[in-house]
Amino acid sequence: MLRGLLLAALATVLLLVFAINGGRYEGPPSDHFDGTHFHNLTPTERSADALMSLLTTDWRSDWHEVAAPTVEPPPRHVAGTQLAVTLIGHSTVLLQTGGLNILTDPVWSERAGPLSFLGARRYRPPSLPLSDLPPIDVVLISHSHYDHLDLATLRALAERDAPLFLLGLGNAETLRRAGIESRVSTLDWWQTVALPGEIAVTAVPGQHWSSRGLLDRNHTLWLGFVIEAPGGPIYFAGDTAMGPHFVQIARRFGPPRLALLPIGAYRPAALMRGSHLSPAQAVAAHGLLDAARSIPIHWGTFRLSAEGMDAPVRALETARRRAGLPAETFAVVPFGQRQEIAPLPATTR
16 A cells, blocks of 8 residues: 555656646747746845745744635626726636626636645635626736636636637647637737727736746746726736836836735745735835725735735735825725726826
């Protein structure tokens, strides 16, 4: 029996090393691609302190199961300059505006990992079942990590709605291997796709990294998205650390009507600060963007780091108060409860 268990463990390791990997981009070098690997605008180095923090950090923290909320399904469509926002969980958000339904980083699986039994477990269920979603027109996928690119969910959406999938360079191969081939478009930073209803989506830089296995680190591009729509731009950061991209985005598109900013997976700081925002940094990013409204994402669903389940929320409140921001400007909103976001004044668009 022991021999069988050892062989099974070895087979799993070999699967992870050689079989489970993402796509790979081939193209000309650029300011963030060297011909083989993508890289950030600001280089990130792993220091000895970062590696040591894995051993010295207390990883015991309070995570607990959360029951699914009882909520009403969202409307089928939202017209004109209206913007309805529904948080599903982690970085999954339903955005409804201009007659389009846009879904960010959709993950409905019980684990964020390469296999159904391997990966970060889900503590907070999706606030809505897939069956309660309106027809999805566009899916935005920020990068290849399992808590953002969930093939099981993408297959279900492709079969149900055949939406347009927008991803960073190199990620189409990952979807193709999973049998998702139609209506997939990959983008480089600053490339734009025009959509119906006077809406456009632009891929924008982030400060992060990518991989799905042990041999494909940074072979595909990570990004955020800006949705230009009637009523003002909407910024979905995906997963990012601090970097010059916040100022660049604000200069190019103006103040966002809404910014979806990650606040979780920030401890230990020595290890995480090169790829994630802390709540205090998210407040700083809100200021750099000059956002009219920000909503925190990427917290309280999958345990990915050392902080407690609700620690990001408490830290965000502290940072908001210290920055002198009104409560409604950057605050947690209930999962599953539709939020109506006011349009920007015409003079600021």
